[in-house]
Amino acid sequence: MIDIGDEVSLFKVGDEVFYAGQIDRPGSNAERQAVDERIVGPKPKSLTFAEAAALPLTVITAWELLFDRLKAGKDEDETLLIVGGAGGVGSALIQIARAVTSLRVVATASRPDTRQWCLDLGAHAVVDHSGPIDEALTAAGERAPKYIASLTHTQAHFEALARAVGVQGVIGCIDDFKGLPIELLKQKSAGFVWEFMFTRSLEQTPDMIAQHQLLSEVSRLVDSGALRTTLTENLGRLSVENLLKGHRQLESGSTIGKVALDGF
Amino acid sequence: MIDIGDEVSLFKVGDEVFYAGQIDRPGSNAERQAVDERIVGPKPKSLTFAEAAALPLTVITAWELLFDRLKAGKDEDETLLIVGGAGGVGSALIQIARAVTSLRVVATASRPDTRQWCLDLGAHAVVDHSGPIDEALTAAGERAPKYIASLTHTQAHFEALARAVGVQGVIGCIDDFKGLPIELLKQKSAGFVWEFMFTRSLEQTPDMIAQHQLLSEVSRLVDSGALRTTLTENLGRLSVENLLKGHRQLESGSTIGKVALDGF
Numbered sequence: 001m002i003d004i005g006d007e008v009s010l011f012k013v014g015d016e017v018f019y020a021g022q023i024d025r026p027g028s029n030a031e032r033q034a035v036d037e038r039i040v041g042p043k044p045k046s047l048t049f050a051e052a053a054a055l056p057l058t059v060i061t062a063w064e065l066l067f068d069r070l071k072a073g074k075d076e077d078e079t080l081l082i083v084g085g086a087g088g089v090g091s092a093l094i095q096i097a098r099a100v101t102s103l104r105v106v107a108t109a110s111r112p113d114t115r116q117w118c119l120d121l122g123a124h125a126v127v128d129h130s131g132p133i134d135e136a137l138t139a140a141g142e143r144a145p146k147y148i149a150s151l152t153h154t155q156a157h158f159e160a161l162a163r164a165v166g167v168q169g170v171i172g173c174i175d176d177f178k179g180l181p182i183e184l185l186k187q188k189s190a191g192f193v194w195e196f197m198f199t200r201s202l203e204q205t206p207d208m209i210a211q212h213q214l215l216s217e218v219s220r221l222v223d224s225g226a227l228r229t230t231l232t233e234n235l236g237r238l239s240v241e242n243l244l245k246g247h248r249q250l251e252s253g254s255t256i257g258k259v260a261l262d263g264f
Numbered sequence: 265m266i267d268i269g270d271e272v273s274l275f276k277v278g279d280e281v282f283y284a285g286q287i288d289r290p291g292s293n294a295e296r297q298a299v300d301e302r303i304v305g306p307k308p309k310s311l312t313f314a315e316a317a318a319l320p321l322t323v324i325t326a327w328e329l330l331f332d333r334l335k336a337g338k339d340e341d342e343t344l345l346i347v348g349g350a351g352g353v354g355s356a357l358i359q360i361a362r363a364v365t366s367l368r369v370v371a372t373a374s375r376p377d378t379r380q381w382c383l384d385l386g387a388h389a390v391v392d393h394s395g396p397i398d399e400a401l402t403a404a405g406e407r408a409p410k411y412i413a414s415l416t417h418t419q420a421h422f423e424a425l426a427r428a429v430g431v432q433g434v435i436g437c438i439d440d441f442k443g444l445p446i447e448l449l450k451q452k453s454a455g456f457v458w459e460f461m462f463t464r465s466l467e468q469t470p471d472m473i474a475q476h477q478l479l480s481e482v483s484r485l486v487d488s489g490a491l492r493t494t495l496t497e498n499l500g501r502l503s504v505e506n507l508l509k510g511h512r513q514l515e516s517g518s519t520i521g522k523v524a525l526d527g528f
Contacts, residue, residue, distance in 0.1 A: 068432070069453065071335065167467040168332070170457075182444045182456060188467065189333065191457035192446060193434075199453040203431040 008037050010212060016043040018215065020056035023198040029238060031264050038208045039201050041215020044222035047229055054231035054258035055092070055222075056215060057197065061174060062093035062149075063214045065195035070147045070172045072101060079104040081137070081145035081164065083129060084152035086114035088258045089174060091121055091230040093149055096218075098122035099226040106142055108133060117256050121228075133157055134164035145169065155180065165190050230257035237263040272301050274476060280307040282479065284320035287462040293507060295528050302472045303465055305479020308486035311493055318495035318522035319356070319486075320479060321461065325438060326357035326413075327478045329459035334411045334436045336365060343368040345401070345409035345428065347393055348416035350378035352522045353438060355385055355494040357413055360482075362386035363490040370406055372397060381520050385492075397421055398428035409433065419444065429454050494521035501527040 001015045011017060019040040027033035043052045066072050072080065080097050084090045085107025097105045098121075107118040108129035115126045127136035137145075144166035150157060155177040162184035165171055170191040182192060200208045221227040233249075235242045238261040246259050265279045275281060283304040291297035307316045330336050336344065344361050348354045349371025361369045362385075371382040372393035379390045391400035401409075408430035414421060419441040426448035429435055434455040446456060464472045485491040497513075499506045502525040510523050 064453070069455065167463060167469050168471075170455075176447070176450075178445065178447050179443055180446045181442065182446055182458075183440070183442050186440075186458045186460050187463065189328070189458050189460045189463040191333065191434075191455055193455035194446075194450045194453050196450050196453045199431060199451065203452065205431050207432075 002032070004037075010037045011040065017041065018043045018052045018056050018219070020060055020197065022201040024202055029243060031238075036201065036208075037212065039211040041212055042219050044219045046223045048262075050234045050260040050262035051229040051231045053260045053262070054088075054229050055218065058088040058092040058230060058258065059096065059218045060211055060214065061089045061195055061197045062096050063218070064197060064210075065089075065149055065172045065174065066093060066097060066101075066147075068210070069193040069195045070149070070170050072097075072103060072147050074101045076101070076103060076146070078146040078166075079106060079143055080147045080149065081133075082107045082123075083133065083148065083150045083154075083157060083161070085109055085118040085121075085123060085126065086256050087151055088230060088255075089151050090149075091117070091257045093151075094118060094121040094123050095227045099221055103147070106137070106140075106145065108136070114256060129157065132160040134160045137164055148172065151175065159184065162190075231260050232257035233259045235259055235261050237261065266296070268301075274301045275304065280309075281305065282307045282316045282320050282483070284324055284461065286465040288466055293502060295502075300465065300472070301476065303475040305476055306483050308483045310487045312526075314498045314524040314526035315493040315495045317524045317526070318352075318493050319482065322352040322356040322494060322522065323360065323482045324475055324478065325353045325459060325461045326360050327482070328461060328474075329353075329413055329436050329438065330357065330361060330365075330411075332474070333457040333459045334413070334434050336361075336367060336411050338365045340365070340367060340410070342410040342430075343370055343407055344411045344413065345397075346371045346387075347397065347412065347414045347418075347421060347425070349373055349382040349385075349387060349390065350520050351415055352494060352519075353415050354413075355381070355521045357415075358382060358385040358387050359491045363485055367411070370401070370404075370409065372400070378520060393421065396424040398424045401428055412436065415439065423448065426454075495524055496521035497523045499523055499525050501525065
C-alpha cells in the first residue's frame with residue numbers, strides 16, 4: 001500500500017496485501033493499481049509476492065463456490081467432486097476443502113503428473129475425467145457426491161455429472177458455454193449454481209466485504225501451513241515478452257496450478 | 265388408517281391422515297392405499313377430508329421448494345417472487361411464505377380473479393405475467409427478488425426471470441421442459457434448483473421423514489388458522505365421470521387452487 005483514501009479503515013500505508021481486483025476497473029498488468037479495500041486481504045507473511053499473487057483469483061473463486069454457492073457445510077459427511085482438480089481453481093479448492101471442511105474430496109485428472117499434483121494437495125482420491133466421470137466414480141467405489149465443482153468442460157461432462165450427482169445435490173460451475181440440458185437434474189431435485197468471482201465487486205453487493213474476510217482467512221491458513229501457494233512457475237518480470245509467454249502457456253490448457261510474473 | 269405394519273411407530277389404527285403418496289407405487293384413484301408412514305401427516309382436524317386432500321401434493325412441493333431447494337431463511341428481509349401464484353402450488357406457497365417467514369411475497373397473475381385470489385391468500389403484491397415479468401416488477405417498484413419460484417411456463421419466462429433475479433439469487437422450478445440458457449445467470453452468480461416432490465420417496469433418501477415433519481407442521485398451521493385449504497371445488501364422489509371432469513378442468517390451464525373428489 002503506497003497510499004490510502006480518506007475512508008479506508010482496514011489497511012494503512014506500508015501494508016503488504018494481495019487481491020484479485022475488479023473486472024470493470026483498470027489495473028491488470030500495471031505497476032500501480034487503485035483497489036477497493038473490501039476486496040483486499042493481508043498478504044501471507046510466509047510467501048513471496050509472486051507466490052501470493054498466484055492465489056487471490058483462485059482462492060476467492062474456490063471459497064465462494066464451496067461456501068456461498070454450493071453452500072457446503074464445514075462438518076458434513078459428504079463427498080465433494082472437483083472436476084479439473086489440477087487447474088488453478090481446482091488446486092485451491094482441493095486445499096480449502098481439506099483444510100476447512102470434513103468433506104471427502106475426490107478430484108479428477110487425466111495425466112500422471114496432474115493426478116499426483118491433486119494427491120499432493122490433499123485429495124482423498126483422484127478419478128480419470130477422460131471417460132464418463134460417473135463410471136469412473138463407480139469403478140473407484142466412491143459414493144454419489146452431494147457437491148460437484150465443475151471447473152472446466154462443463155458442457156462436455158454435464159450428462160455424466162447429472163448421473164453422478166447425489167440426490168438433492170448441487171453442481172457448481174465457473175466456465176463459459178451456452179445452454180445446458182438442465183432437465184437431467186429434475187428427478188433428483190438437484191441444483192445448478194454459478195460462481196463468478198467478479199460478481200460482488202461488479203454489482204457492488206452489500207456483502208462485498210466477504211472477499212476481504214475470506215482472503216484474510218486464507219492468509220492465516222497459508223501462514224499456519226494449512227494451505228500452500230499454487231504457483232508452479234515464475235515467468236520473470238512483467239514485460240511484453242513474458243506476458244505473451246504466460247498467455248500462450250495458459251492457452252495450451254495443460255497448465256498445472258498457476259504461473260506468475262514478478263517485478264517491473 | 266385401517267391397518268398398520270409391524271414397524272409403524274408414528275400412527276395407530278383409526279388415525280385420520282393426509283399424504284400425497286409415491287409416484288412409483290399404486291394408489292391413485294383407489295379406495296384403499298398402502299403408504300410409507302414417513303411421508304404421511306396427521307390430517308388437520310378443522311378440515312373435511314376433501315379440504316385436506318387438496319393440500320399434500322402442493323404444500324409438500326411448496327415447503328420443499330422454499331426451504332430445502334431455495335434455502336430461504338425464515339427471518340430474511342428479502343423478496344420471494346412466485347410466478348403463477350394462483351395455481352395449486354402457488355396458492356400453498358404464498359400462504360406458507362407469509363405464515364412462516366418474514367419474506368416479502370410478490371405473486372404473478374394475469375386475470376382479475378387470480379390476482380384477487382393471490383391477495384386474499386396473503387401476497388403483499390401481485391404483478392402481471394402476461395408481459396416481461398422483470399418490467400412488471402420494476403413498474404411496481406419492487407426490488408430484485410433473491411428467491412424466484414417459477415411454477416409454470418419457466419422456459420417462456422426464463423429470460424425475464426434471469427434479468428429479474430437478485431444478485432446471488434436463486435430460481436427454483438417444478439414444471440417440465442428441455443434445456444435452458446443457463447448462462448444468463450452467470451454474471452449474477454445466481455443459481456437454478458429443481459423441486460420434485462417425489463424425489464425423496466422415489467430415491468428413498470435418508471431424510472425421507474422430512475415430509476412427515478412438514479405435513480405435521482402444515483396440519484398445526486391449518487388448525488391454528490394460519491393456513492387454509494386451497495380447495496376451490498369438490499367435484500363429488502370418485503367415479504369415472506367425475507375423474508374425467510376433473511382432468512378436463514386441470515387441462516384447461518386456468519384452474520384456481522385445487523379441485524378434489526370425495527367418497528366412493
